[in-house]
Amino acid sequence: MNPPIIIMGIAGSLRAGSYNRAALRAAQGLVPQGVRLDTFELNEIPLFDQDRESPPPPAVAELKARVRSADAILFATPEYNHSIPGVLKNAIDWVSRPYGDSAWDSKPAAMMGASIGSFGTARAQDQLRQVLITLNMRVLNRPEVLIANAQRGFDEHGVLTDESTKERIRKLLHALVDWTIRLNAPEAGISR
Numbered sequence: 001m002n003p004p005i006i007i008m009g010i011a012g013s014l015r016a017g018s019y020n021r022a023a024l025r026a027a028q029g030l031v032p033q034g035v036r037l038d039t040f041e042l043n044e045i046p047l048f049d050q051d052r053e054s055p056p057p058p059a060v061a062e063l064k065a066r067v068r069s070a071d072a073i074l075f076a077t078p079e080y081n082h083s084i085p086g087v088l089k090n091a092i093d094w095v096s097r098p099y100g101d102s103a104w105d106s107k108p109a110a111m112m113g114a115s116i117g118s119f120g121t122a123r124a125q126d127q128l129r130q131v132l133i134t135l136n137m138r139v140l141n142r143p144e145v146l147i148a149n150a151q152r153g154f155d156e157h158g159v160l161t162d163e164s165t166k167e168r169i170r171k172l173l174h175a176l177v178d179w180t181i182r183l184n185a186p187e188a189g190i191s192r
């Protein structure tokens, strides 16, 4: 039997009641067979300090190791002032360093995002995509998962109740897995 494909989920929010963390929890129950979605919480990641790049603080070392061992990354980003939260950018920056030792390089990635606004993180996702491309990640373009008016789609326990959002997340996960398998095929020249 093949080992499971591991997707690592990273939400750009530390908030206990975060819709983005809740969306990742929902995604854990929507993965295709033979796939596991593990999450990483960013609470212990300190502010980036280039003087501490090498060796990095223990929480950063753990994050880098988890990114390296994952087959693909799924980001769940809030939108802060039309961009990605500092918490997420900070973690992305750490994992990209020191120069020449980025753990993001060539890693398949997808994104989704939940906001209480009516654009569902569209602007934040555009900016996240730009950063991930800069890091030479293999970013899935579609389907887009923009969870607008998130307060209506989750119940008071942070459970995703909106069926159409669940379906979109399910499609995103399937597309990410297909994408990861295709990139890892020997003819793609990328080893797992």
Ligand SMILES: Cc1cc2nc3c(=O)[nH]c(=O)nc-3n(C[C@H](O)[C@H](O)[C@H](O)COP(=O)(O)O)c2cc1C
Pocket: 012, 013, 014, 015, 017, 018, 019, 020, 021, 078, 079, 080, 081, 082, 083, 114, 115, 116, 117, 118, 119, 120, 121
């Ligand atoms: C600093 C800050 C800036 C925000 N800016 C936006 C924004 O530009 N667009 C938007 O739709 N929501 C914005 N919001 C509201 C977020 O969508 C909302 O707080 C959401 O719940 C954050 O995601 P989370 O639930 O995963 O923590 C902002 C919230 C904060 C705290």
